[in-house]
Amino acid sequence: MDDFEIRDSRRPQGPRKLTRERREYLRLVDQGIGYAEACRIVGINTRTGKRWRNGRNASGRSRAAPPANTVVPPCEPAPARRTRHLNEDERIHIADRLREKATLRTIAAELGRSPSTISREVRRNRTSAHGGPRYYRPHAAQRRADSRRPRPKTGKIGSNPELRDFIQDRLSRRWSPEQICQALRSTFLDRPEMHVVHETVYQALYVQGRGELRRELARALRTGRARRKPRRHANSRLPGPIRDMVMISERPAEAADRAVPGHWEGDLIVGANSRSAIGTLVERATRYVMLLHLPGGHSAAAVRNALVDTARTLPPHLKRSLTWDQGSEMAAHQAFTLATDIPVFFCDPASPWQRGSNENTNGLLRQYFPKGTDLSRHSREDLEAVAAELNSRPRKTLGWDTPAERLAKLLAAHSN
Known part of the structure; x- marks a missing residue:
């Protein structure tokens, strides 16, 4: 390249093209020299350099001009149009319609795009000169999009x-x-x-x-899977007949809004071939977990006895109600209520969301007690250790308190 010299005449050039000045300016910018310094060296106004970099829209007698591509190397071919991404023609259409004061929703309908796509495009790619009003320039927007697109990129976790x-x-x-x-x-x-x-x-x-x-x-992870798997509807368990059930619709309203502690949800997690089980209890207000040891099986009598033993360890103000599904293991619910004075309410068939806290906890417990394993080999001490670990985990629904911390606050407030 010949040595560049600043032109002697500083008067406006009119229709003349500043070809050599433009080429030298872009060469300096590519070398990392600042925009203002490159303009000073070449002898042009900073607004001229900005127009060369970002292009300009059509105005009056001036035609639109594309920007110089200083971000993507010239040897790299421009990326082909992808259905997921806006292309340059669409960006030009957006700029033209914005000048005509069309709404973003109208533009989106004309391009067959989501309104949020157009809104995000305009918000991300508007530019301003010296802190002035921000305008959407399609050629500059296309250049920015091309520079952001190359893959692969190092993830945030991998780089830190x-x-x-x-x-x-x-x-x-x-x-x-x-x-x-x-x-x-x-x-x-x-x-x-x-x-x-x-x-x-x-x-x-x-x-x-x-x-x-x-x-x-x-x-x-709770699922234990090394890849994602689409959600499936679990097969609903066919309930056995339970006499004299009191349905959840008759449960006190204070249990539904979780404002008053002492309302519990319960269920079983079952082992291989339904030969072993562990009982789970979750307090609705604090999400505090208690596990029932069932070494002798999960018959109605065994579950009743385990529930009675656990309920006797609770203070009176934490014994208000118990909600269960319609499993046959709760056939002795009346005997449990007679021994503990805790009423039992039953969920509607195939409605696990009515015991949402318990269902969530059962999913957490499957990290410790996988499906298809023999649950009878776990001792009472093992269950207590697992419950203690769950109760010490911070929970989003508790404002990132742990269930143990929330229960301790309740007990302290009641003792005062």
């Missing part, structure tokens, strides 16, 4: 060893990704580089080829 170690430590302790992300925000208040959303953790575990988290840690 401290963040990766923190997450792996909590996963090994059977914390859920959402609990881990909340702990990151609480522990590193002023360090946004240590903040992620739980979907980022799932992606680091499930997406093949990333290698950001050890694959074996997927077994610490």
